[in-house]
Amino acid sequence: MERKIKVLGTGKYLPKRQVTADELDERLGVPAGWVEKKSGVSKRHYVTDETAAQMGARAALKALEAAGLSLHDIDCLVCASGTAQQEIPCTAALIQEELKLTRSGIPCFDINSTCLSFVTALDVMSCSMAMGIYERVLIVSTEISSVGLNWEQKESCILFGDGAAAVVIGRTPDTETARIIGSSMKTYSEGAHYSEIRGGGTQLHPSQYAQGREADFTFDMDGRKIFRLTSQRITGFVEQLLAAAFVKKEQLKAVIPHQASGMALRIMAGKLGFSDQQMVNILANYGNMIAASIPLTLHEAIQQGRIQRGDRVLLLGTSAGLSLGGVVLEY
Amino acid sequence: MERKIKVLGTGKYLPKRQVTADELDERLGVPAGWVEKKSGVSKRHYVTDETAAQMGARAALKALEAAGLSLHDIDCLVCASGTAQQEIPCTAALIQEELKLTRSGIPCFDINSTCLSFVTALDVMSCSMAMGIYERVLIVSTEISSVGLNWEQKESCILFGDGAAAVVIGRTPDTETARIIGSSMKTYSEGAHYSEIRGGGTQLHPSQYAQGREADFTFDMDGRKIFRLTSQRITGFVEQLLAAAFVKKEQLKAVIPHQASGMALRIMAGKLGFSDQQMVNILANYGNMIAASIPLTLHEAIQQGRIQRGDRVLLLGTSAGLSLGGVVLEY
Structure with missing residues (x-):
């Protein structure tokens, strides 16, 4: 069951626009302090012009930088998100496009178990890597929840924020224990x-x-x-x-x-x-x-x-x- | 790279409503015979009241029957489709619900690479199985294209049909070579x-x-x-x-x-x-x-x-x- 797979690098991207609990108090017409108390969230980000693929690509570049790797060191790109940018094709292909890897051939697909998508992708892809299919896999989770919130359902709409995170995983060198x-x-x-x-x-x-x-x-x-x-x-x-x-x-x-x-x-x-x-x-x-x-x-x-x-x-x-x-x- | 994984059983479900090339000729206002000649499709099925999860569940039961297995022999359910039934949750969970496995705990998630989703799921899940994570995985592809066709784009709308197929995969017994x-x-x-x-x-x-x-x-x-x-x-x-x-x-x-x-x-x-x-x-x-x-x-x-x-x-x-x-x- 163990897989000698290592987290090589991680990265994030947050939309430019920051939205405070105070701003949502006003929007929802609730007393000052209600949103923060109820949700535990002081601030979150909402996209303005960013797309999911753009955010994912920026987080991916940061993760590669942290890992000391370049784009061409990656041999698989998995988008592990609960939301998709468009119905077809999968978001991973759109991230590949944003990364200007359009002729690279790097395989792209999506794994979706809503909020657990990253955990599922890490589990599943570490097995593919352990079986020798891939050397270094880029897993990107990129989410825009702000377009799909129900502002009549105060309990849920105050919880969410937009943004992306990416993780590069690779095989663990023999001398290490990750x-x-x-x-x-x-x-x-x-x-x-x-x-x-x-x-x-x-x-x-x-x-x-x-x-x-x-x-x-x-x-x-x-x-x-x-x-x-x-x-x-x-x-x-x-x-x-x-x-x-x-x-x-x-x-x-x-x-x-x-x-x-x-x-x-x-x-x-x-x-x-x-x-x-x-x-x-x-x-x-x-x-x-x-x-x-x-x-x-x-x-x-x-x-x-x-x-x-x-x-x-x-x-x-x-x-x-x-x-x-x-x-x-x-x- | 090899994985000792075997196709144990397969099944299908087709919607009740059958749609002929002739019917589409009329709908599109093209000469008789045009749709069949252009698409190579004489007939296809469109859903009436069936949902993607219902079709997937029916195909799954057929696949299990063909494999001589029962629902509780399965320890993972992957929906490998290019379309989703609803935005959240993943379609696999909705298929689990249709199969009345609501308290089973069987892990459910979706893998999506549009038309290649089944191939990707087979590839990825055979690795998880080879690593000992799962014993028998049910992969279900269930698609409703008929709701998303552009009837102004004659070249594409004549190609598609709705339906589901399911495959149960398991580890190959030592005496076999699958x-x-x-x-x-x-x-x-x-x-x-x-x-x-x-x-x-x-x-x-x-x-x-x-x-x-x-x-x-x-x-x-x-x-x-x-x-x-x-x-x-x-x-x-x-x-x-x-x-x-x-x-x-x-x-x-x-x-x-x-x-x-x-x-x-x-x-x-x-x-x-x-x-x-x-x-x-x-x-x-x-x-x-x-x-x-x-x-x-x-x-x-x-x-x-x-x-x-x-x-x-x-x-x-x-x-x-x-x-x-x-x-x-x-x-």
């Missing part, structure tokens, strides 16, 4: 409709967007139901994942959680018994960035020196589906 | 906009659907440009793939091509020098079913007895991106 130690994912579709955007696909085509149906094309969330299902499942999930990886909770230098919401992060830490030193919480400055949250949090933890080579790290999240997912790795 | 022998994918985003649906994602949100912009939310294709780019690349691509797999053209019992169009199939056979005996062509009865075409063609070839255990088979296609992809396997 590796994927274990991974797990569980999907419970009893919660498939607890968080969703019903429209936009083949069931409710954009042509059906009309007065009165707008809400079907924006994000809809039942926070209480998600909380209940997640609470039931997450403790057992993490215990099994860590046991299978022969890693104890206290051996984890850092837990990189999906930045779902302030409440989600408090519950996760509390229920699972992780300390504040372990839990990396960057929610206040970014909001929930869908699949970009976990790689961005990993990036910040590395930048802040909270993770060093040799440290054991848990990436952990929940997503629409409803899914739980995690990867235990040695950085 | 395996993935080789795989390759190349993406040339110089062709990223040769076939696309520009709207529906974050760049052109459904809220922007309005009089005059409808075409942005339907499929747009420049057949001549696709033809030119594919022609330049496909011979070298197939030669490299077969050489790396140590398989000669004449050793292939069957070539399972993406059923892109009558012209695409003729060009592929001609340029690559495959015989009519090798090329499996089911286009006339189904049309281009996006990612479902390749697994459906595999299913038909198995059903018709054109592929036996021990035979070497090439899955081969092109997709929006523009990508070329193939897998060489021993059935």
